[in-house]
Amino acid sequence: MSTAAATHDDHHDHHHAPTGLKRWLFSTNHKDIGTLYLWFSFAMFLAGGFMAMVIRAELLEPGMQFVDPEFFNQMTTVHGLIMVFGAVMPATVGLANWMIPLMIGAPDMALPRMNNWSFWILPFAFAILIGSVIMSAFGDGNPSAPNFGWTFYAPLSTKYGPDSTDLFILSVHMMGISSIMGAINVVVTVFNMRAPGMTLMKMPLFVWTWLITAFLLIAVIPVLAGAVTMMLTDRHFGTSFFDAAGGGDPVLFQHVFWFFGHPEVYIMILPSFGIVSAIIPAFARKPLFGYASMVYATASIALLSFVVWAHHMFTVGMPLAGTLFFMYMTMLISVPTGVKVFNWVATMWRGSMSFELPMKWAIAFVVLFTCGGLSGLMLAITPVDFQYHDTYFVVAHFHYVLVTGAIFSIFAAAYYWLPKWSGVMPNKTLGELHFWNSLISANLLFFPMHFVGLAGMPRRYADYALQFADYNFWISIGGFWFGLSQLLFLAVAVLCAMKKGEKAAAKPWDGAEGLEWEVPSPAPFHTYDTPPVVK
Amino acid sequence: MSEKQLSVEERNKRTLKKLLIWAVAMFGFAFLMVPFYNVICDITGLNGKTSSTAATDVPEQVVADRTVTVEFITQKGDGISGEFTSETKRVKVHPGEITLVHFYASNPTSTDMITQSIPSVTPGEAARYLHKTQCFCFDQQTLAAGERKDMPMIFYLDPEIPRHINQFTLSYTIFDVTERVAGKNNSVAVN
Structure with a gap:
């Protein structure tokens, strides 16, 4: 370890870091790459959010107003794809890049060049995907962008897919390669680069949850790559994986997709569990309750995620034994998830709590994520799922876990670690406005979706029956409000990047624990060239 | 050479190799799901597909008491x-x-x-x-x-x-x- 650190030192002395654009293009520094990931994901969050605004504008009133149904379908599809693969996943990879080496006392990620590559593939992947939308928008819907829903079920995406489906396939392949490389980097870093004394069971939970997430990524992103490859050969090379006419089965697509898709939802939420497990103890001023049980619960969730995929497809006509198996397995996941929620609550119990911005977001996460978890439990019940399937109830469920879950926790992380990244405290007034506006508007946006869903409003339609008009009006108002509120965060982030604000101490939160607070704020370009001592 | 004597770079390369093999194997697994699915379907009738070949046996008896x-x-x-x-x-x-x-x-x-x-x-x-x-x-x-x-x-x-x-x-x-x-x-x- 010491020799390795010495070589690194040499390397830095002789190396003149490029400046300007080249610094970012050629960067192998985990902090620079983390920053790139975070800015990129925020840009994608705004792009995907803009598409959500188009969707909500169309649904503001019944009847057709702004876009035709064909373009509406493209909006729902690309909104989903961008938010999943462009906003949430790269944001958590960015956090991993920034924080994991700092948290385990490593000088950098283990494979810095691969790190550079895994980031720089992403802008091209999304340029391809968004390019098809731009062509569609300016060509009056011709050629069409992907329009088959983010789940791209066959045969919608094979036989009936627009020409841009091939662009989509290429783009998904590139995103996949990027994710796999990012995940491999995390695993190698955590396994080989920990400071002496940093045993696995001393690692912060954020590192643990990301390690498990990385294993999930390496296990299922190749399956997604397989699925889109099968689509490609079905479309152009005469195979019939999903084509009944040639002896294939379209339902097979759903099995392959959800074998990837269910672990994928944990890929998006596990890092969030790590984030709030760092923040809640810091502001409750108590060590995390049940550290070991948190680790085991995360691992159990990850393992169970491989045996629940068919709960997304109860309505395809499975045998009774199959539906029962998937129903019970799905419900079983609420046990380790419950362990986590109770651990967070127990951490807060009788703590000296204070409510700085990161804590506000973290508490909102715990409450609202649990809300989304409960509606998930309702959806897991096979007989009622037949009614809820593909309604706005499902939309409400996954937006509660992804927006008020994953994205709220990413905001919590940003407010918590921005002092470390930028050296200045995030602007409190803007931050408070951002939090309260987001909290209220997100609930106005997503909560009524439960009601219209239970009343039978189907998802993915550009219009709806008249009785849903009032709810949809308020949902749309909540949507615009939530969308605009996110510009406040843009202001917070830009102010921090411009170093405008109160100067941050090395440890700006008095209750915070962890190696990342041992280095100055902002974290210097190179940290832990000699490994820290972990007691 | 035992694990401890390897430099960090070498250990990183080893772990990288193992993980890459795993990723490639999982890509193969996606395609393995196709025959696997067909076998499961044959056994359980999961997708309602009937046999694609003609039955050659003659039924042993006619169960006259049920239709x-x-x-x-x-x-x-x-x-x-x-x-x-x-x-x-x-x-x-x-x-x-x-x-x-x-x-x-x-x-x-x-x-x-x-x-x-x-x-x-x-x-x-x-x-x-x-x-x-x-x-x-x-x-x-x-x-x-x-x-x-x-x-x-x-x-x-x-x-x-x-x-x-x-x-x-x-x-x-x-x-x-x-x-x-x-x-x-x-x-x-x-x-």
Whole structure:
């Protein structure tokens, strides 16, 4: 370890870091790459959010107003794809890049060049995907962008897919390669680069949850790559994986997709569990309750995620034994998830709590994520799922876990670690406005979706029956409000990047624990060239 | 050389290699799911697919004390403009009893057409108790220009069919596979 650190030192002395654009293009520094990931994901969050605004504008009133149904379908599809693969996943990879080496006392990620590559593939992947939308928008819907829903079920995406489906396939392949490389980097870093004394069971939970997430990524992103490859050969090379006419089965697509898709939802939420497990103890001023049980619960969730995929497809006509198996397995996941929620609550119990911005977001996460978890439990019940399937109830469920879950926790992380990244405290007034506006508007946006869903409003339609008009009006108002509120965060982030604000101490939160607070704020370009001592 | 003596770079390379192999293996696993799915379907009737080969055994006995209703529905896939119907809409049979039903398909176009019909049984668990000794779905059927073709299907139900299955639906979807067959000889069918 010491020799390795010495070589690194040499390397830095002789190396003149490029400046300007080249610094970012050629960067192998985990902090620079983390920053790139975070800015990129925020840009994608705004792009995907803009598409959500188009969707909500169309649904503001019944009847057709702004876009035709064909373009509406493209909006729902690309909104989903961008938010999943462009906003949430790269944001958590960015956090991993920034924080994991700092948290385990490593000088950098283990494979810095691969790190550079895994980031720089992403802008091209999304340029391809968004390019098809731009062509569609300016060509009056011709050629069409992907329009088959983010789940791209066959045969919608094979036989009936627009020409841009091939662009989509290429783009998904590139995103996949990027994710796999990012995940491999995390695993190698955590396994080989920990400071002496940093045993696995001393690692912060954020590192643990990301390690498990990385294993999930390496296990299922190749399956997604397989699925889109099968689509490609079905479309152009005469195979019939999903084509009944040639002896294939379209339902097979759903099995392959959800074998990837269910672990994928944990890929998006596990890092969030790590984030709030760092923040809640810091502001409750108590060590995390049940550290070991948190680790085991995360691992159990990850393992169970491989045996629940068919709960997304109860309505395809499975045998009774199959539906029962998937129903019970799905419900079983609420046990380790419950362990986590109770651990967070127990951490807060009788703590000296204070409510700085990161804590506000973290508490909102715990409450609202649990809300989304409960509606998930309702959806897991096979007989009622037949009614809820593909309604706005499902939309409400996954937006509660992804927006008020994953994205709220990413905001919590940003407010918590921005002092470390930028050296200045995030602007409190803007931050408070951002939090309260987001909290209220997100609930106005997503909560009524439960009601219209239970009343039978189907998802993915550009219009709806008249009785849903009032709810949809308020949902749309909540949507615009939530969308605009996110510009406040843009202001917070830009102010921090411009170093405008109160100067941050090395440890700006008095209750915070962890190696990342041992280095100055902002974290210097190179940290832990000699490994820290972990007691 | 033991793990401890390796430099960090070498250990990183080793871990990288292992993880890459795993990623490639999982890509292969995605394709392995295809035959695996077909085997599961064969065993459980998961997707309601009936056997694609003719049954050669003769039923041992006819269970005269129970009847099962079999309904037939037909659907036309892309490119089929003609007729595709079953003469019999529903039939009550005793398990073990050999039954003949007729399906008709027509080709009103002026070119020959090669078709393939795909069966599906609902509920899926009935699929493996349906034995066909003769079916137009076993092979591709060529419909000459303007032809109306009688396509018989002979089947019996397994005497072992569980008592709770009193009724099931057999659906056929007919597809025009002329182009697929034309471009076929250089590609692989997935069955």
